[in-house]
Amino acid sequence: MKDIAVWGFAWVPPFAQGLVRDLRVRWALEEAGLPYESRWIGIDQRTSEGYRRKHPFGVVPVLDSDGETMIESGAIIYAIAEQCDVLMPxxxxxxxxxxxxxxxxxxxxxxxxxxxxxxxxxxxxxxxxxxxxxxxxxxxxxxxxxxxxxxxxxxxxxxxxxxxxxxxxxxxxxxxxxxxxxxxxxxxxxxxxxxPAFQAALRNQAAGYVQNAPVAA
Ligand SMILES: N[C@@H](CCC(=O)N[C@@H](CS)C(=O)NCC(=O)O)C(=O)O
Structure with a gap:
């Protein structure tokens, strides 16, 4: 079984919660029955040199799979769909x-x-x-x-x-x-x-926002 990790933002304001594009990737993985872990980056870390090495444009999502890094939600979902008849008959x-x-x-x-x-x-x-x-x-x-x-x-x-x-x-x-x-x-x-796969994806994304919510000053 491959080790899969999906990168998303640690937290975004409520108007954006449930819209960030790592949701798509989570949903595809859930539909395909592929387990994955979540990795979070702070929104201000996206321009860091370290993250730019992962994603040249400093955006999410990124998918790590067995040491390989994939970018672009459409391409990532295509790669998942290629392994799964439910997603691409x-x-x-x-x-x-x-x-x-x-x-x-x-x-x-x-x-x-x-x-x-x-x-x-x-x-x-x-x-x-x-x-x-x-x-x-x-x-x-x-x-x-x-x-x-x-x-x-x-x-x-x-x-x-x-x-x-x-x-x-x-x-x-x-x-x-x-x-x-x-x-x-x-x-x-x-x-x-x-x-159910959408609901699971949404829950997993939301769990990160709860876990990483900014502490009120
Ligand atoms: N075409 C890219 C778009 C990625 C994208 O724009 N992601 C947004 C979050 S949904 C982002 O990271 N925005 C931060 C920024 O633009 O700096 C994809 O589908 O993966």
Missing amino acids: RNLRIETLAWMFAALNTVEPSLWNLFVIDQLKNDEAWTTLRRPGAVDEVRDRLAALSAWLEGREYLLGRFTAADILMATVLRFVRHTNLVAEFSPLDSYLKRCEAR
Whole structure:
């Protein structure tokens, strides 16, 4: 059995808890039934020389597996999925990969942009002007995704690694009602989040935040 460790931030403020991208990796490992340990870095340690040697951009997640280091949540999940038929069924390999890219490359940018506007830069004046257009862009993607999901339980009918990426991407706008505007999408996200593996991943990530919570001065 390989020794697997997932790196995430030791603590983030409540608005970001449950959104940091190590959650995706934990979820994939839980679905695959692969045990793993957690490693935490302080958010201000991410620019340290030591951590940059692990991740050139100083972000999380990183996965360590038997002395090898992997970066990029999509690539890490692909590597896990390659070993697990539940995550990447043999007859749906290309489709799974295509929808993994769709989640990361077609859907995530506009949703992440809105998250930045609303949650990270909300005290900056430009966001007031930019926000309506950003919301339109999100709606556009969500409408298309919701139309695709009509009559499908998961992106490819059955659950795959692509759903891990898509569901965690959709969570970036959980501070809005945008997903709830689209009933098939809303049910889809709830279905994904109800999976025991997702719940376990969320618990493991949250346990770190409890353990590492800053002590009030
Ligand atoms: N494309 C990367 C993005 C990683 C990323 O941006 N991670 C965030 C946390 S969810 C981070 O570490 N942010 C800190 C920073 O940007 O300095 C991936 O999917 O792994």
